Amino acid sequence: MKLFPSLAFGVALFASGVSPVLAQATPKHTFEIGEKDLLLDGKRMQIRCGELHFARVPKEYWRHRLQLCKAMGLNTVCAYLFWNVHEFEKGKYNWEGQADAAEFCKLAQEEGMWVILRPGPYACAEWDGGGLPWWLLKKPDIALRSQDPDFMAASQAWLKEVGRVLGPMQVTKGGPILMAQVENEYGFYGKDTEYMGKMRQAMIDGGFDIPLFACNPTGNLANGRRDDLFNVVNFGSDPATGFKKLREIQPKGPLMCGEFYPGWFDTWGAPHHLGKTDQYLKDLEYMLNEGASFSIYMAHGGTSFGMWAGADRPFKPDTSSYDYDAPISEAGWIGEKFERTRHLMAKYLLPGETLVDPPVPMPTMAVPSFTLKETAAVFQNLPAAIKDSAPKNMEAYDQGHGCTVYRITLPAGPAASLQIGQVHDFGWVFLDGKEVGVTDRRSRRFKVSLPERKQPQQLDILVEAMGHVNFGVEIHDRKGIQGKVELVAGGKSTEVTGEWSVFPLKLDEAMLSSLKWKSGGESAPGPKFWRGTFKLAKAADTFLDLRTWGKGVVWVNGHCLARHWNIGPTQTAYLPGAWLKEGENEVVVLDLLGPEKPVLAGLEKPILDQLRPELDFARKGSKKGELVLKGQKPGFEAAFPAGAEVQDVKFAKPLEGSQFALEMLNAHDGKPFAAIAELDLLDPEGKSISHASWTVAYADSEEMTGEDGSASNAINGQTADFWHTEWKDAQPGYPHYLVIDLGGATKIGGFRYTPRAGNNPGRIKDYRVYVGGGFVKESR
Known part of the structure; x- marks a missing residue:
């Protein structure tokens, strides 16, 4: 008997022409939500799932990581789609290379794994903006994750595109995708059941005929709840309480934890997180013994490569390392947590299941120290200026990531305070090229003291955007300058008016290729790009040692690798051997503070737990006065x-x-x-x-x-x-x-x-x- 008959849709749905391609496919399996159990081809299935984000793993290593998940005793992987990866520019979809979701699902099936799909539109996941594209914020009054017509239209188009690409991968079409999630933890954000219904319908209209579900934290299960969605609960501990709360809103049906946390993510300037392994295993065994399904978030965290790391609310930017203290480490290593999890899973295998051996680890290497000798000063490599009567946020200038320079000439005048409404996220203030102060969103410090100006001087405000906030209503997180820029002197406030020049530094391939390099470190003062090379006889994984550098971004062989910040806790950047080559390899580092020494090396092990608060340029602690x-x-x-x-x-x-x-x-x-x-x-x-x-x-x-x-x-x-x-x-x-x-x-x-x-x-x-x-x- 099906407990949720509305969730197990039939192929006849497509006879109306919704998807002619899918309508011709022959279902290979059935997957249903029964009164007590999940049912695969009518037989009980306990989903032992692990979260694995393909965007956080080099494509060359997808199969290796899937094999590790299989060897740990998992039978399913959870695949998030980050909308902004696939549609970074509105209307331009990318499903190739690192974004090839269909290939990831295909590899999972080849390795004997089922897939749970989480297509959004919102994901969270400590990913930039929770996966929502930055260009949604170009509309000043948009209400994200609501029935706002512009948000709904963009979301519906996205889910239709997801259906076009991944619809053929559903279990009903012979593929590995068993279930698909509608939205993500919406109950924490809002209570609009009609909104959730429209998102559900967008999935159906996109061609999904498999069970659809919603997940929420323990305390938010009732918000936005619908009877036509299977409900699962997210928690990091105390499964008994979590399932008790789930039963209050869903009295019948199988129990499932949508996110079960073995560790936690890191934010810049805070201690590295380690999960409590004994408690994690105890809670995991409770779920296995109860016959509940679950997804370990994360089974393998990986890396938020490039500038994709998000920010916790109100504003705590996340590190690029997403190691998560998961059973499979950032670089695909296994140890005690993996082995103990595997041993536990072996006791609860379903009929016909067997444990496979883990694959051979990826080789690692050290890279001898080398010096970056070429530089390109930021202020000598600005793009064409956009003229404006007042500074606006980055999104208004068609920019989603990177830095922006705001420039204007200040008249002569007395010493004053430069007061900016808000700066998202960090701002370095220069007068005639000399740094005079820093703004810091973490402590909401948006005021800088300016010295007396005996003649007109050029004011530059270099703003760095770190990840868009990925959780809560704070996802309406526009970058750059917000509000007025004012001079305050003698108790009088005057807005800085006139013609502003705005220089978007997108830090993309086009900008990097346009940089004018100078040898010997000779260039103008201020923030710089640095370039150097190192030679390899053979490529293998390594960890770039960034301890002598300040704050910025690093690229290797054209791959945007990570953000770096000397305050820690992360002091290295995971560099996959798959992105290296025999012979010469190129490294580019943007450093907004300037390095102690412009040297790099490759380590055989990462440094994930070294805090250096004495190097924090602007932070104030919580206990003040x-x-x-x-x-x-x-x-x-x-x-x-x-x-x-x-x-x-x-x-x-x-x-x-x-x-x-x-x-x-x-x-x-x-x-x-x-x-x-x-x-x-x-x-x-x-x-x-x-x-x-x-x-x-x-x-x-x-x-x-x-x-x-x-x-x-x-x-x-x-x-x-x-x-x-x-x-x-x-x-x-x-x-x-x-x-x-x-x-x-x-x-x-x-x-x-x-x-x-x-x-x-x-x-x-x-x-x-x-x-x-x-x-x-x-x-x-």
Whole structure:
């Protein structure tokens, strides 16, 4: 008996001419969602899936990584499609080379693996913009992931194109694709069931006749839920609670975890993440024993090559390494986590399944140190200028990645502050070619002091875009200068007006080929491109050692390899041997800060865990100055119930202020620790307030040695990570404090508190809330 008959569509759907090509195909298999089990050709199937993003793995290594997944005991791989990879320019689709999704599915089938397809339109995945194309943001008022007509039209066209390319790969056509996902974790973002219905229909119209499903985190399963979509739940631990919540919204049907996290991703300036292997295996065995299906996110993380790494919210840019502490490492290595997972999977194989041996590891090598001797100064290699009366965001200038230089002549005048509305993401300010300051979106520092100008001077603002935010409403993340540019002197503010020259530096192949190189390191001061070569007798995988470099992007043999930033935790860039060659190999490095030494080498092992906060050019920590709450009256006080449930708190009447302070008085277990997986503020109508303008103004304690317990984890939208007070080197007691600066006066109707998952310390009991301003006195 089929529990979801509307999900197992028949081939007759295509008789109306929706897809003549598919209509002629003969179904080879059936895949259905039964009352208790997933059914492949009528027989029980427990999906043991692993997430593997083909865009994060060199195409030459796809088969190798699939073989590793098979050897680990998986029978299925999850394939995300990142829309912006396949349609970087509107209307121009790319399914070739590294973007050849059909070839990836074909290889999976050849290796005896099934495929779960996740085509979006939104993906998240710590990918630039969550996979949404940058050009959607050219429309100033577009509402992404909504029924906005422009977003819907573009999404429907995309899903139709996906159906054209991958429709023939469905299980009903003899291919490996068993199921397809509609949207992704929409319940965290919104509640519009009609929107989800239209996305479902777009999949059907695109030719999909396999079961369609929706996934959501444990606390968001009911939002946007539809009966005509199979629902699965995402979690990083505590599967019993996750499945209990799933049963509340879907009483019957097989249980499935859509994303199960063995580790976590890294962001620049924060500690490298390592998963807790024993707990991961315990939770995995629980699901295997319960007969539940699952997808390990990630089985193999790989690398966000080029400029594809996204940014966590409010703004925490992700590293290019997406190692994820997955069972299969970034470079395809296996170790204890892989072997223990494989041993566990062997106990739960289905009839007819066998474990295969892992393939031979890819060879690695060291590359001796070499010097990059040619340079091309950025300011001597600007493209043709775009003239404008005021600076606009990058997308308005038809730019999706890279840097932009904004230039204008300032008149003579006294010392002043240059105040910019916002700069996304980092801005270096120059007067007549001399650097005078830096803006930093992480701390919302958009002001730079300018010296007295005795004559007119050229103002240059070089803006670097890091990944578009990939989660939450903050995906409406336009890059470059936002708002007015003003001079503030003597208490008077004057907008900088006149003719601006705007130079888009797209950092693409066309720009790199146009660079004018100079030998011997002789060129103008300021940021530069550097070029050098190294020779190989034989190519193999290596890791470029970037510890002497500052911040920027690196290319090897024309492949845009990675972003680099000396603050860590990543200090190397994975360089696949498949992208190298015998003989001479070329390296180009853009360094916006300037290297300590312009040298590179190839290491045999990566450096993923070396933080160097002393090199951070502009960052302010979470704990800033002195907390000033004495004499303040709390706007609300109460106690959280015990347990891991998401808890919504509604105030008797809305509170208004520019800062939200949470004073935590004790914990349910009586221990000194406090932890918050997520803190969300709600407007008077109960809707989530955007985090785009938020910063952590103060945290009394953060664990940054034993794990990443940084306070920013409490407001990044990710419930699998968390803020945690110190526990390794010190254990300060209650009360604990967290203060969020909201970026402006905000009406708050309540808040949502998500405790740390599982039976872990840090569950807050009694608390007080303060809403107002001036709660933190900055130290001078």
